[in-house]
Amino acid sequence: MTAALPPVPWASSQTQRLLFQPGVTANPAGGTILCEVATHPPCRLVVADAATSAPGGTDPPQTSLELLTAANDGVPEAEALQALRNWAEQGRPHPDPAIQTLSLHGVQVVWGPERVGVAAPGARLPLVLPTVLEFVCLEQALSGLERRLARSWPQLEEDSPLAFDFDHRADRRRGDLARRFQEVLGLRGRWAQLQPPLHRPLVYPPTLASQVGERLRERARLPERWESLGSQIDVFQNVYEQCAQRAHDWRLAWKGHTLEILIILLLLGQTLLLVFELFAGREA
Amino acid sequence: MTACRIGIVGGGPGGLLTAWHLQQYVQAPCEITILEASGRLGGKLQTLRFHHSPIPYEAGAAEFYDYSVTGEDPLKDLVLSLGLSITPMGGSAVLLDGQVLAHLDDIEAHSGAAVRAELEEFDRRAADALGRHEFFEADLLMNHSLAQLPGTFASRLERLAQPQARRFLETLIHSDLATEPDHTSVPYGLHNYLMNRPEYLRLYSIVGGNERLIEELVRRLDVRFQMRHRVTTIEARPTGEYTVTAITPGPDGTTSSCTRDFDYVIVALPNPQLRQLCFVGNGVADEVQRHQSHHAHPAHYLRMTLLFERPFWRSVLQESYCMLDQFGGCCLYDESIRNPAADEGVLGWLLGGKAALEHSERPDAELIELALASLPPALQFGTGLFREGRVHRWMAEVSALPGGWKLWSADRRHQPAPHAAPGLFLVGDYLFDSTLNGVLDSAGHVAGWIAGLLETTPDHSRRTITTPPPQQETLS
Numbered sequence: 001m002t003a004a005l006p007p008v009p010w011a012s013s014q015t016q017r018l019l020f021q022p023g024v025t026a027n028p029a030g031g032t033i034l035c036e037v038a039t040h041p042p043c044r045l046v047v048a049d050a051a052t053s054a055p056g057g058t059d060p061p062q063t064s065l066e067l068l069t070a071a072n073d074g075v076p077e078a079e080a081l082q083a084l085r086n087w088a089e090q091g092r093p094h095p096d097p098a099i100q101t102l103s104l105h106g107v108q109v110v111w112g113p114e115r116v117g118v119a120a121p122g123a124r125l126p127l128v129l130p131t132v133l134e135f136v137c138l139e140q141a142l143s144g145l146e147r148r149l150a151r152s153w154p155q156l157e158e159d160s161p162l163a164f165d166f167d168h169r170a171d172r173r174r175g176d177l178a179r180r181f182q183e184v185l186g187l188r189g190r191w192a193q194l195q196p197p198l199h200r201p202l203v204y205p206p207t208l209a210s211q212v213g214e215r216l217r218e219r220a221r222l223p224e225r226w227e228s229l230g231s232q233i234d235v236f237q238n239v240y241e242q243c244a245q246r247a248h249d250w251r252l253a254w255k256g257h258t259l260e261i262l263i264i265l266l267l268l269g270q271t272l273l274l275v276f277e278l279f280a281g282r283e284a
Numbered sequence: 285m286t287a288c289r290i291g292i293v294g295g296g297p298g299g300l301l302t303a304w305h306l307q308q309y310v311q312a313p314c315e316i317t318i319l320e321a322s323g324r325l326g327g328k329l330q331t332l333r334f335h336h337s338p339i340p341y342e343a344g345a346a347e348f349y350d351y352s353v354t355g356e357d358p359l360k361d362l363v364l365s366l367g368l369s370i371t372p373m374g375g376s377a378v379l380l381d382g383q384v385l386a387h388l389d390d391i392e393a394h395s396g397a398a399v400r401a402e403l404e405e406f407d408r409r410a411a412d413a414l415g416r417h418e419f420f421e422a423d424l425l426m427n428h429s430l431a432q433l434p435g436t437f438a439s440r441l442e443r444l445a446q447p448q449a450r451r452f453l454e455t456l457i458h459s460d461l462a463t464e465p466d467h468t469s470v471p472y473g474l475h476n477y478l479m480n481r482p483e484y485l486r487l488y489s490i491v492g493g494n495e496r497l498i499e500e501l502v503r504r505l506d507v508r509f510q511m512r513h514r515v516t517t518i519e520a521r522p523t524g525e526y527t528v529t530a531i532t533p534g535p536d537g538t539t540s541s542c543t544r545d546f547d548y549v550i551v552a553l554p555n556p557q558l559r560q561l562c563f564v565g566n567g568v569a570d571e572v573q574r575h576q577s578h579h580a581h582p583a584h585y586l587r588m589t590l591l592f593e594r595p596f597w598r599s600v601l602q603e604s605y606c607m608l609d610q611f612g613g614c615c616l617y618d619e620s621i622r623n624p625a626a627d628e629g630v631l632g633w634l635l636g637g638k639a640a641l642e643h644s645e646r647p648d649a650e651l652i653e654l655a656l657a658s659l660p661p662a663l664q665f666g667t668g669l670f671r672e673g674r675v676h677r678w679m680a681e682v683s684a685l686p687g688g689w690k691l692w693s694a695d696r697r698h699q700p701a702p703h704a705a706p707g708l709f710l711v712g713d714y715l716f717d718s719t720l721n722g723v724l725d726s727a728g729h730v731a732g733w734i735a736g737l738l739e740t741t742p743d744h745s746r747r748t749i750t751t752p753p754p755q756q757e758t759l760s
Contacts, residue, residue, distance in 0.1 A: 077599060104602065105386045127389060202482040205407055206376050208389040
């Protein structure tokens with residue numbers, strides 16, 4: 001617990017600061033791992049304590065989250081949901097459209113970009129919490145990909161003419177294009193690895209945890225967002241594949257042209273020598 | 285070349301879907317006439333409104349089965365091709381002893397870990413016994429699985445060691461069966477249990493009311509409708525034609541009869557109503573009687589729909605429907621969840637089987653009182669918000685599939701007298717799996733058959749009538 005966290009709505013609640021680590025190879029800060037999505041490398045939610053700090057190196061940036069868990073025994077549903085919402089909206093615009101709520105069979109969940117609150121009867125909180133954390137992990141992983149792709153659109157627009165026409169000036173950008181193509185393929189890989197946990201078959205007979213998990217995935221439209229992301233990655237992949245093809249074609253053409261010029265020069269030299277020999281022979 | 289005359293008796297989903305299929309399949313010119321005894325089309329698909337509110341509710345079939353999670357779903361394809369919007373329906377809760385059991389954790393808290401474990405084991409065994417493919421192929425299910433799984437569904441439930449587990453399951457599926465487990469085969473009982481699994485089946489309804497399917501079909505049908513024509517007699521004549529006699533009400537309360545000749549007659553009525561028709565011809569009546577008796581396994585529905593000032597139950601019941609341990613196990617629909625803009629709330633009780641039959645004799649007011657009293661204690665405060673109630677009785681309108689019952693081949697089911705009356709066909713949900721999807725299958729089978737006959741014998745009036753063999757109980 002840290003002093004910077006917003007006040008909690010009722011006494012039995014507990015808050016934690018979590019770090020979402022997307023695709024880190026190790027757990028550099030050594031915090032307790034709360035949830036892990038089995039991608040390669042894995043996405044993790046870890047508890048951030050005083051010793052935890054953002055890792056250096058090439059690992060992607062971490063996202064900080066605040067998690068509130070509360071036993072809502074005896075608290076009316078509407079009251080519990082409102083309290084969670086108030087907590088999640090502190091310091092943010094009200095009402096905040098980014099903050100969503102779910103209330104199902106005595107469980108209330110509130111989640112937004114920076115805060116997640118879960119309230120359930122005390123005996124059932126341990127059953128529900130792993131499902132909510134897994135959802136948070138998946139949602140963060142998907143949001144991270146969405147953000148990365150959204151940032152890349154201007155660059156794609158800049159690069160897309162090269163998918164049609166490639167010249168000697170563009171050849172200087174060949175290395176950058178290759179790197180961006182690799183990044184897109186990396187994104188495609190991370191996107192594909194999210195499919196199994198996102199499209200898990202519905203559980204029957206249902207458990208409270210499975211129902212909450214299904215509702216959260218539906219409410220956050222995770223399957224639809226995943227599919228939409230796939231379509232966007234298709235566009236990137238198509239453009240950079242075309243760029244690669246054009247660059248390759250241009251390289252081949254350039255080599256061919258160079259060779260042709262060399263041959264022409266050689267033929268020209270040979271012709272000049274022949275003419276020279278001809279005149280020299282006549283004079284002799 | 286004269287146009288082929290096709291008469292369809294019954295303006296319910298079976299009759300209309302047969303006409304729809306005929307329009308699609310038959311290339312030769314034909315005149316289709318639908319004779320309907322009542323003043324409305326649609327039969328068990330009926331969307332009504334209350335006197336006190338325009339909010340719609342389903343008086344008949346409340347939902348459609350979505351098989352598209354497993355394979356092709358011609359009914360859903362048809363609904364969507366007609367431009368209708370659909371909305372998914374779902375519900376997993378069972379109200380037992382006044383408590384909402386929405387999931388296994390609730391069941392464990394209510395009945396103990398042993399009951400939970402037994403239910404999980406039952407579910408595993410059910411899924412082992414009937415895979416998704418067998419579930420999808422309803423005909424296959426009823427043919428082959430019967431041999432492997434003899435006995436009634438009640439015998440399967442009796443194996444459960446925990447009485448609470450059995451009670452939970454009986455409550456869960458009773459209203460879907462529309463009969464008692466001891467009148468149901470093991471496959472059909474498992475079928476009705478497994479339809480709760482989302483990977484086997486989903487449910488949906490049509491936005492604006494399920495009767496919109498009928499409206500859209502009727503708009504697209506180029507057929508002659510003869511309303512208030514109650515068919516009394518169908519005569520198979522030696523010429524191969526069929527004379528249909530119907531009674532129509534006159535303007536001054538009298539009735540008159542009229543006759544019409546057809547080349548083909550398709551009777552699309554619930555099985556018990558076949559007994560009310562008189563079949564004339566060389567042994568036709570006996571053949572139809574045999575057909576009717578073979579399929580006479582009546583199941584019943586009773587629907588009570590109540591309008592309330594507001595949907596006061598939403599804090600307890602949050603899905604499209606739940607199962608209630610009253611009336612031998614009934615389904616409680618939140619009809620108003622399909623109309624989120626409405627202020628009022630509508631709850632519908634769907635009683636099935638013996639309870640439906642027993643309660644059908646009671647007056648509406650008494651049934652409405654019983655419905656209100658059946659609400660769990662946590663919702664009793666809402667009875668004061670009651671405004672209006674409606675009761676709809678569907679006695680013997682659906683069929684049970686009892687254990688040990690042998691299914692005839694599809695042709696045999698649809699053509700009751702192949703020798704004496706080869707142009708007489710039957711269509712109905714009871715010939716498949718007692719669902720709207722089954723009606724569509726049945727209608728498609730008959731329409732395809734007639735289209736084939738018209739292709740091969742365009743001179744339809746020269747079909748020959750033959751003497752039936754002495755015994756034709758050939759079963760598939």
